[in-house]
Amino acid sequence: MRSFAVAPGNRRPLPHGRGSLLAVAALFALVGCTANFENENDRLRSELLTAEGRIGELEGELSELRSQFKIVSHAGEGGSLTAEEIEATPRVVGLEISRFSKIEDGVATIWIVPRDGRGRFVQMVGELTVSMIEMSDGRHRELGVKQLSASEVRDAYRSGFAGTHYFIEFPVEGVRSSGNVIAIASFVPAGLEDVILGDRTIVQEW
Secondary structure (H helix, E strand, C coil): CCCCCCCHHHCCCCCCCHHHHHHHHHHHHHHHHHHHHHHHHHHHHHHHHHHHHHHHHHHHHHHHHHHHHHHHHHHHCCCCCCHHHHHHCCCCCEEEECCCCEEECCEEEEEEEEECCCCCECCCCEEEEEEEEEEECCEEEEEEEEEECHHHHHHCEEEECCEEEEEEEEECCCCCCCCEEEEEEEEEECCCCCCCEEEEEEEECC
């Protein structure tokens, strides 16, 4: 059997730095794959959390509908609440426009806090109207108004570090350099069209 040998003079070494460059390229490819994998995991995790949150919301809505159905069915069968139960049921008896309400960059942001007979926050069901009025030199000018249906009022519910409230936002006309801007809120509870609850406060004073 014949054997061959390559003469030292005929060997071709890799160009200077070629091996190091290949190693660095391989490392970057590995890091890129790892980063893409982590990004994909983050995306899937975010989608899962969003889906779980939506499932929780739907389960809550379903539970509420079941409760409402039971109440209607009970009433249809001749059932009724006792006097004590009626008295203990929270109801909105007044509104408070929060001090956090303001006008900024042509937009009014109004925080509404409904209260029950004991002065505690209570959720409200009904129609709400919020108006912004500018008072200057004995005259008044409407800067903007926002009307909310019962479902829109429900969607305006907020709860956080600043407290529980209803958040209403709408555009307003330009405010003059003099005069006060007053926010006026009017609420009509569901089923009580002849009852109007309200509040007014200065949100901008000159």
